[in-house]
Amino acid sequence: MAADQTIPDERIVGPRSAEDDVLRVEHIAKSFGATVALRDVNLHLRKGEVLGLLGDNGAGKSTLIKILSGFQKQDKGEMWLKGETYTPKSVDDARAHGIDTVFQDLALIDQLSVYHNLFLRRERLHKPIPFLSNALMRRNARKALDEIGINIPHIDVPVARLSGGQRQAIAVARTISGDADIILLDEPLAAMGAKEGAMILDLIARLREEGNVSIIMILHNYVHVFAACDRVSLIQDGVIALDKPTSETSVDELTEIVVEEYRRARLEAHVGNGAALANPVAASDPLVATDSLVVTDSADVVDRLAAADPPATTETPADSAGE
Amino acid sequence: MAVTSSSGTPARSAPQGPAPSRARRGGSGLGVLKRFLTLREGSIIVVLVITVIYFASTTSKFVSGSNFKTLLPYFAPIAIMAAGQVFVMTLGEIDLSIGAMYLFTPFLYYKLNKAGIPIVPSMLISLLVALALGAFNGFAVAYIGIASFVATLGMLFVLDGVTLVISHSEQVTTPGTTIVGVTTFAQIFGEGTYSELIWALAIVFGLQILLSFTRWGLYTVAAGGNRLGASEAGVNVRLVLIRNFMLCALTAGFVGILEAVRSSSASPDPSGSNAILFEAISAVIIGGTLMTGGAGTVVGALLGALFLGILNDGLVIKGVNANYLDLYLGIAILIAMTINVYVNRVRIGSGRGG
Numbered sequence: 001m002a003a004d005q006t007i008p009d010e011r012i013v014g015p016r017s018a019e020d021d022v023l024r025v026e027h028i029a030k031s032f033g034a035t036v037a038l039r040d041v042n043l044h045l046r047k048g049e050v051l052g053l054l055g056d057n058g059a060g061k062s063t064l065i066k067i068l069s070g071f072q073k074q075d076k077g078e079m080w081l082k083g084e085t086y087t088p089k090s091v092d093d094a095r096a097h098g099i100d101t102v103f104q105d106l107a108l109i110d111q112l113s114v115y116h117n118l119f120l121r122r123e124r125l126h127k128p129i130p131f132l133s134n135a136l137m138r139r140n141a142r143k144a145l146d147e148i149g150i151n152i153p154h155i156d157v158p159v160a161r162l163s164g165g166q167r168q169a170i171a172v173a174r175t176i177s178g179d180a181d182i183i184l185l186d187e188p189l190a191a192m193g194a195k196e197g198a199m200i201l202d203l204i205a206r207l208r209e210e211g212n213v214s215i216i217m218i219l220h221n222y223v224h225v226f227a228a229c230d231r232v233s234l235i236q237d238g239v240i241a242l243d244k245p246t247s248e249t250s251v252d253e254l255t256e257i258v259v260e261e262y263r264r265a266r267l268e269a270h271v272g273n274g275a276a277l278a279n280p281v282a283a284s285d286p287l288v289a290t291d292s293l294v295v296t297d298s299a300d301v302v303d304r305l306a307a308a309d310p311p312a313t314t315e316t317p318a319d320s321a322g323e
Numbered sequence: 324m325a326v327t328s329s330s331g332t333p334a335r336s337a338p339q340g341p342a343p344s345r346a347r348r349g350g351s352g353l354g355v356l357k358r359f360l361t362l363r364e365g366s367i368i369v370v371l372v373i374t375v376i377y378f379a380s381t382t383s384k385f386v387s388g389s390n391f392k393t394l395l396p397y398f399a400p401i402a403i404m405a406a407g408q409v410f411v412m413t414l415g416e417i418d419l420s421i422g423a424m425y426l427f428t429p430f431l432y433y434k435l436n437k438a439g440i441p442i443v444p445s446m447l448i449s450l451l452v453a454l455a456l457g458a459f460n461g462f463a464v465a466y467i468g469i470a471s472f473v474a475t476l477g478m479l480f481v482l483d484g485v486t487l488v489i490s491h492s493e494q495v496t497t498p499g500t501t502i503v504g505v506t507t508f509a510q511i512f513g514e515g516t517y518s519e520l521i522w523a524l525a526i527v528f529g530l531q532i533l534l535s536f537t538r539w540g541l542y543t544v545a546a547g548g549n550r551l552g553a554s555e556a557g558v559n560v561r562l563v564l565i566r567n568f569m570l571c572a573l574t575a576g577f578v579g580i581l582e583a584v585r586s587s588s589a590s591p592d593p594s595g596s597n598a599i600l601f602e603a604i605s606a607v608i609i610g611g612t613l614m615t616g617g618a619g620t621v622v623g624a625l626l627g628a629l630f631l632g633i634l635n636d637g638l639v640i641k642g643v644n645a646n647y648l649d650l651y652l653g654i655a656i657l658i659a660m661t662i663n664v665y666v667n668r669v670r671i672g673s674g675r676g677g
Contacts, residue, residue, distance in 0.1 A: 103555045108552060109556075109617075112545060131536045
C-alpha cells in the first residue's frame with residue numbers, strides 16, 4: 001500500500017457511486033496560475049450521509065468546497081446533483097439548487113447585527129413596498145437559534161462583538177436554518193473552544209439522525225471525524241487518496257497515510273537539495289511528522305465524544321497522539 | 324447595602340439589591356444620553372449645537388429668517404452631493420469625480436437644449452449621461468479593478484476637460500431660466516427660494532431610507548464591511564458597486580443642474596467645482612460615515628453639510644476678513660473633527676458596555 005502511494009496516479013480513487021448519491025463529482029481539476037490545487041478529484045455523497053474531508057494544508061480541500069458551493073469554477077471535470085448535471089453559476093445559484101456553505105472565513109459582516117447576518121441574501125421583506133422586515137427577521141432569528149440550541153444573548157448587536165465560537169455558530173446556523181439539503185462546512189470547528197465545538201458536533205449529530213440533509217465537512221481533528229462522520233475522504237496533492245466508511249478505517253490507517261506523505265515530501269525536499277535524508281527516524285515518527293494533523297483537544301472532550309458515540313472511538317485516539 | 328456588607332459572603336450578594344435599581348435610574352437620564360450618543364449622527368449633532376450656540380451668542384444677525392435664506396445655498400447642494408457620496412464611501416470607496424460631474428451636466432444640458440431638444444428631456448438626458456458615467460466609474464472599480472481613488476480622479480479630469488472644450492471656457496445662460504420673471508421649471512429646479520432645500524430634504528430622506536431599510540442599503544453595508552464575505556454569502560458585490568457609483572454620479576449631476584438654474588448661468592470653472600467636491604466629502608466624513616467603509620449615514624452627511632454651511636455663514640456674519648476665511652474654516656473643521664472623535668469614543672465605549 002505504501003508503495004502504491006508513491007505513484008500519484010494510482011492513488012486516484014474512482015467514484016464508487018451508488019443509487020442514492022445526491023452529489024457526484026468526477027475528474028475535477030483546478031489551478032491558480034502555476035499552482036495546481038486540484039488535479040483529479042472524484043467524490044460522491046449519499047443522501048443523509050456525513051462525509052469528512054481530510055487533508056494537509058494546501059491539499060485542495062477548501063478549493064473543492066468553493067467549487068461545489070458555486071464560488072469558483074473548476075477548470076475540468078463534471079458534477080451531478082441528484083442525477084442531473086450541476087453547473088452552479090454563483091453561490092446564489094448553488095443555494096437555489098439546495099447546496100449551502102459555511103466558508104472558512106464564515107462570510108459574516110462584522111458591522112451587521114446577528115439577525116441581519118442570519119438572513120443575508122434571504123431577507124424577509126414587507127409587501128408591497130420591499131422594505132426589510134426587521135421585526136420578522138429578528139423573531140425568526142431568535143426562533144432559529146433556539147431551535148438549533150445556540151445561545152446568543154443579544155441578536156441586535158453587531159457580530160463583531162461576539163466571540164469566535166459564537167460567530168462560527170451563527171455562520172453554521174445561517175446555513176442550517178436555510179432550506180438546503182446539502183450542507184458544506186469548511187472547518188466548522190476552527191476557532192472554537194471544546195464546549196462550543198461540542199455544541200456544533202451535537203448539532204451535526206442531530207442532523208445526521210434526522211437524515212434529511214447530506215453534509216460534507218472539512219475537519220482537522222481525527223477524533224471529530226470518527227465521532228461525526230459516516231465516511232472519510234482524504235485529499236492529498238489534489239486527488240482523493242483514501243475514501244472509506246469510518247467504520248472500515250482507523251486513526252492508525254489515516255495517520256499512516258499522512259506519515260507516508262510527510263516521508264515522501266521530506267525525501268523529495270532532500271532529493272531536490274541534493275542532500276541525504278537527514279533523520280529517517282524522525283520522519284517515521286507520527287508525533288514528529290504529524291503534530292499539526294493529529295490533534296486531540298483534551299481528554300475531557302475525547303471522553304465526552306466517546307460517551308456520545310461509543311463505537312467510533314474504540315481505537316482511543318488519545319493513545320496515538322498522547323505519548 | 325453599606326450596613327450589611329461587612330462580612331465576606333453578604334458583600335457578594337448585597338450589591339445585587341441596589342445595583343439594578345441604580346442601573347434602571349441611570350437608564351432614564353444617562354441611558355437616553357447613551358442612546359443618543361450611540362447614534363452614528365450623535366457626535367455631529369453635538370458639534371452642530373455647539374457651533375450654533377457660539378454664533379447665536381456672539382452675533383445678533385445669526386438667528387434670523389433672512390440669514391437662514393442666505394445659509395441655504397451654502398449647504399443644500401452640498402447635502403445632496405454628500406448624500407450620494409455616502410453610498411460610495413460606505414463601500415469603502417471614494418468618488419472624486421462628483422465635482423466634475425456637477426460642472427459638466429449643466430453644459431451638457433445647455434448643449435442638448437441648443438440642439439433643439441426641449442428643456443425637460445434635455446435635463447433627463449443629461450442625468451442619464453451622469454448615470455452612465457457613474458456606471459463607468461463603478462465598472463472600472465468592480466470589473467477592471469482600478470482603485471476608486473484613481474478611477475474617479477481620471478473621470479474628474481476627463482469631465483473637467485470635456486466641459487472646458489465644449490464650453491470654449493465661456494459662461495452660458497442656463498436654458499429654462501429668464502432674466503425677467505421666473506418660470507415654473509426654474510422655480511422647481513433650483514430658483515425657488517426653498518427649492519434646493521426641499522430637494523435636499525427629500526433626497527436625504529429617501530436615500531436614508533434606502534440605506535437603512537432596504538436590501539440595497541443592507542448590501543452596501545455588507546460589501547463595505549466585508550467584501551469577500553458578502554460575495555461568499557451571495558451578494559453581487561460588483562452590482563452593488565456599480566449602482567452606488569451611479570447613484571452618486573446622479574446626485575452630483577442633478578445638483579449641477581439645480582445650481583445652474585438657481586444662478587441662471589453656468590461657468591466652466593473647475594477650481595470652484597473641486598472646492599465643492601471637497602466640501603461634500605468633508606460633510607460625509609464629519610457626518611459620521613467611516614472612510615474605511617461598513618457604516619454610513621445620509622442624515623449625518625446632511626448635518627455635516629449644515630455644519631459647513633453654518634461655519635461659512637457664521638464667519639462671514641462675524642465680519643471675518645475674507646483672506647482669513649479659509650484659515651478659520653480649516654481650524655474650525657479640525658476642532659470640530661477632534662470633538663467628533665472624542666464624542667465618538669464615548670459612543671463606542673457606551674456601545675461596548677451595552
